Amino acid sequence: MVAILQAVFSGLALGGIYGLVALGFSITHTTTKTFNFGQGEFLSVGTLVGVSAVFLLAGQNLTGTLAPEDVTPLRYALGLLASVGVLGIFGVLLYYTAVRPFVGLGGMAWVMSTIGFGIIIQNAALAVWGPTPIVMASPFGNEVIRIGGAGVLPQEVLVLASSILVMVLLDLALNRTRLGKAVRAVAHSRNAATLMGINVSAIVVLAFVVSSSLAGLAGMLIAPITTASIFMGLTIALKAFSAAIVGGLNNPRGCMLGGFLLGLMEALVGLWHAELREISIFVVIILVLVLKPQGLLGQRQVEKV
Numbered sequence: 001m002v003a004i005l006q007a008v009f010s011g012l013a014l015g016g017i018y019g020l021v022a023l024g025f026s027i028t029h030t031t032t033k034t035f036n037f038g039q040g041e042f043l044s045v046g047t048l049v050g051v052s053a054v055f056l057l058a059g060q061n062l063t064g065t066l067a068p069e070d071v072t073p074l075r076y077a078l079g080l081l082a083s084v085g086v087l088g089i090f091g092v093l094l095y096y097t098a099v100r101p102f103v104g105l106g107g108m109a110w111v112m113s114t115i116g117f118g119i120i121i122q123n124a125a126l127a128v129w130g131p132t133p134i135v136m137a138s139p140f141g142n143e144v145i146r147i148g149g150a151g152v153l154p155q156e157v158l159v160l161a162s163s164i165l166v167m168v169l170l171d172l173a174l175n176r177t178r179l180g181k182a183v184r185a186v187a188h189s190r191n192a193a194t195l196m197g198i199n200v201s202a203i204v205v206l207a208f209v210v211s212s213s214l215a216g217l218a219g220m221l222i223a224p225i226t227t228a229s230i231f232m233g234l235t236i237a238l239k240a241f242s243a244a245i246v247g248g249l250n251n252p253r254g255c256m257l258g259g260f261l262l263g264l265m266e267a268l269v270g271l272w273h274a275e276l277r278e279i280s281i282f283v284v285i286i287l288v289l290v291l292k293p294q295g296l297l298g299q300r301q302v303e304k305v
Contacts, residue, residue, distance in 0.1 A: 005150040007267040013156040013225075015263020016163025020218040021240030022247065022255035023170065024211035029249050030187035031207040034099055034110050038118015039215050040237030042087055044230050045125045046216025050083030051136050051228045052129075062129065068137040071224075076139035083216035090121065091212030095205055103204075125230050133227035159221045166217065167256045170210075174252060183207065187250075239266075242281060246288050248298025257297060 021043065025035055036042065052062045057078060058070040098113035140154035174180035185193040186203045194200050219233065226232060239262060247258025262281055269280045288295065 002149040003271055004268070005148050006152075007271050008264065009147070009150060009152045009156060009160075011264035011267030012260060013159040013163075013263070014222075014266060015243075015260035016160050017218045017222050017236060017259070018240045018243045018262055019167060019256045019259025020163050020214045020221075021237055022244035022259050023167065023252055024214040025241055025244045026249055026252050026255045027183075027207045027211045029244075031183065031204050032099065032103055034103065035114065035241075036091075036094060036099075036118075036208070036211060037111055037114045038094070038116075038121070039211075039240070040233035040235075041118035041122040041125075042090060042212050043215040043219040043233035043236060045090070045121050046083040046087040046212075047219030047223050047228045047232065048125055048129050048134070048230065049086045050079040050216065050220040051134055051223060053079040053082040054136065066134075066136050068141070071137045071139050073139040076220075080217065080220045083220045084213045087212040087216030088209040091208040091210075092205060093117075094212065095208040099208070122230060129230060131230060133229040133232075135227050136224050138224040153225070155221075155224045159225070162217075162221055166214070167252075171252060179206075239281065242285050244295075245285055246295060248295025251295065251297045254295050254297030258295070 021039060024039060028034055028036060051066075054066065054071060054075045055062055057075040058066065060066075060070070094114065094117050098117040099110050102110040102113065138153065138155035138158075140158065142153060144151035145154060145157065146152075172180075174183060182193070182198045183203055183206070185196065185198055186200050190200050193203075215233070215237075218236070219228075222236070240259065243258035243262045244255045245258070246261060247256065248254030262284075265280055265284065266277045270277050292298075
């Protein structure tokens with residue numbers, strides 16, 4: 001039971017990361033019917049930017065080794081803000097260079113353009129930081145917290161609490177504020193939103209800013225648990241996209257649910273057979289696509305002809 005409880009805590013923390021990135025996929029999909037297929041590279045670069053900010057605040061070079069005393073809560077928070085801010089700027093650049101020229105046109109040209117944009121920033125980051133992973137300690141130490149006999153790292157608690165807080169705030173913003181209602185109006189019908197006086201272009205740009213910023217946030221949250229690497233984002237983004245499909249791409253709450261479900265499944269299956277973790281995730285995806293293609297909380301899209 002202790003092992004199961006330990007896996008549940010770890011799975012929820014990991015699921016929170018998947019949920020945050022899945023929300024990014026959902027936001028751009030609902031507003032433009034496109035995705036950023038370079039989201040994994042965005043997560044990696046955002047993490048390296050945040051870690052580098054911590055390096056600079058500690059008076060060191062961009063790469064090297066961070067001692068535990070170098071990673072204070074204030075420096076970590078500032079690094080996280082740097083990651084979110086820089087990734088937000090990247091989101092604007094992505095939209096204007098790789099998405100906007102193809103919105104409304106037939107074909108899938110935006111797929112290759114977003115992949116290409118991700119490859120460009122990945123190779124640029126590779127030239128700056130190199131391929132070596134960077135180890136960063138948690139700002140709250142590594143002393144294990146005992147809950148019901150299971151050991152939980154402070155960073156896992158921070159990841160879970162932060163992801164839930166961001167998800168709740170985003171949900172409230174989408175459903176309780178004028179800006180959120182404008183985003184939902186654009187998602188429902190861009191033409192109708194324009195007729196109602198909503199600045200559709202600004203809302204779409206905001207969607208890409210939020211989507212990219214969520215990738216940077218997720219990367220910085222998980223960096224002290226794993227490592228900061230230029231190659232860390234691909235697997236996370238793939239599983240986050242899977243979580244969005246399971247929960248429902250057009251439902252932010254479904255994306256959150258899908259993230260936690262996949263995180264829990266990955267952790268619990270890992271207790272039984274570690275090699276079956278990836279298999280189990282994609283078996284679930286196939287079953288969901290067969291039984292409920294719109295996702296667990298997704299709505300069936302009806303097109304009038």
